[in-house]
Amino acid sequence: MFQIKKICCIGAGYVGGPTCSVIANMCPEITVTVVDVNESRIKAWNSDTLPIYEPGLKEVVESCRGRNLFFSTDIDSAIRDADLVFISVSPSVNPSPMGWGRVVRLILSSSRRVPDGLWRYRMVTRLSQRRAPSRFELLRNETLISVVLQVLSNPEFLAEGTAVRDLKEPDRVLIGGDETAEGQRAIRALCAVYEHWVPKARIITTNTWSSELSKLAANAFLAQRISSINSISALCEATGADVEEVAKAIGMDQRIGSKFLKASVGFGGSCFQKDVLNLVYLCEALNLPEVASYWQQVIDMNEYQRRRFACRIIDCLFNTVTGKKLALLGFSFKKDTGDTRESSSIYISKYLMDEGAKLFIYDPKVLKEQIIHDLSQPNISEDNPERVSELVTVTSDPYEACQSAHALVICTEWDMFKELDYEKIYKKMLKPAFIFDGRRVLDHLHPHLQNIGFQIETIGKKVIATRIPYTPAAACPRIAASEPPTKKAKV
Ligand SMILES: NC(=O)c1ccc[n+]([C@@H]2O[C@H](COP(=O)([O-])OP(=O)(O)OC[C@H]3O[C@@H](n4cnc5c(N)ncnc54)[C@H](O)[C@@H]3O)[C@@H](O)[C@H]2O)c1
Helix, strand or coil, X not given: CCCCCEEEEECCCCCHHHHXXXXXXXXXXXXXXXXXXXXXXXXXXXXXXXXXXXXXXXXXXXXXXXXXXXXXCCHHHHHHHCCEEEECCCCCXXXXXXXXXXXHHHHHHHHHCCCHHHCCCEEEEEXXXXXXXXXXXXXXXXXXXXXXXXXXXXXXXXXXXXXXXXXXXXXXXXXXXXXXXXXXXXXXXXXXXXXXXXXXXXEEEEEHHXXXXXXXXXXXXXXXXXXXXHHHHHHHHHHCCCHHHHHHHHHCCCCCCCCCXXXXXXXXXXXXXXXXXXXXXXXXXXXXXXXXXXXXXXXXXXXXXXXXXXXXXXXXXXXXCCCCEEEEECCCCCCCCCCCCCCHHHHHHHHHHHCCCEEEEECCCCCHHHHHHHHCCHHHHCCCCCHHHHHEEEECCHHHHHCCCCEEEECCCCHHHHXXXXXXXXXXXXXXXXXEECCCCCHHHHHHHHHHCCEEEECCECCCCCCCXXXXXXXXXXCCCCCCCCCCCCC
């Protein structure tokens, strides 16, 4: 059987970095080189401060870096030497074929420089996915050397925040490839890499289409569960039910299960939206409009939930946040990662900035530059990118963020937010002091927080307490939850 001794991974990001570090850690006889066009990222992988935060990752990297794990910008050499090339680059959320074309050209240009005699059996596989058919067509058409290259599909299922655990103990490893003898041989060689630590029963092999669609469908099902429970959260707020109680009751049904039933400000991250949109695109392209619109609803519900939360903040703050200071805690798309891609915090910030709110943002792992960069994007700051410098302050201390704030808005479920000194925070804030808990992290503290004097609003539950009277929303101009707030900041 063909044995893989050298692996090259193109893309040293949230997937390529941790995946290859774990492979190197588990397979000491395989040399793994992770390459990237981004020099500063590679420099960081070679330093004490890794470019991404993942619990347990530093230990894994340090156990094999310089031994059989290398990070480099010399892409050509790494491809030339490798038996297997993983492609783990991230297409933009709105996919364009350019990213893949570049990678393919890189592989080809490196390949052409190799004298014929040196060609070994070589595979290309991928940990990422996009529009499957066009991508594989592209790879095949451009390379025209399928005798030499075998293209496998090896979607990665890790979740950020638990990447190392997911990689070391995966629910399954999925490898798809051609049903030809060559394709099967390539699949077996890659299986052998994973068999160093993954039980054989958990390694599934399929044809390429099944593998590609499984990844899209898995992410679509996960996103759908979040949108489903979020839709119920709106109903809970309207009826007096508590979405946590509903989630527990339905999750105890073994046919449904309890995971991914947490109501929140909506899902984020680089994958869910992209993959659901890919599914929608694929269905439309294959003339399945009913299926496409079914999945589109998952995205629409997510956007609705973000807008609904922003509208609630505005409603509760007496129908205006213009010029008001709001402390926004949490900017990453989930806890235990510094990744902000498609984070709901970005969109909630946008809606509040559109209304002229002054945001004081704190996140324990996201850098100030990243927050400013995210909020300055054209789709967020539209006609006035200058407003970010006028309306947004990033702080390195959650208490500082709350100083003289009208409200504290929790957007990410960082554990540390459960342990803040809320008496101290209350004293710093303007009164009435509001807490908007977009992640249900403070449920256990509600009586305590109410005793302190906070007005609490949370997702999927009416928190019963004496409310400060205010003008009913019906009598005031009110933004519609079904549309983005339109009133522009007066800056
Ligand atoms: N993030 C996740 O949780 C996750 C989970 C499973 C799968 N995926 C998929 O894995 C893929 C990678 O995602 P990610 O989160 O690691 O992205 P990322 O943006 O963190 O990393 C991609 C890296 O690729 C580099 N790159 C881009 N084009 C390149 C090129 N032509 N040559 C060399 N380097 C190049 C970029 O500089 C970047 O560092 C995506 O398709 C994503 O959908 C992501």
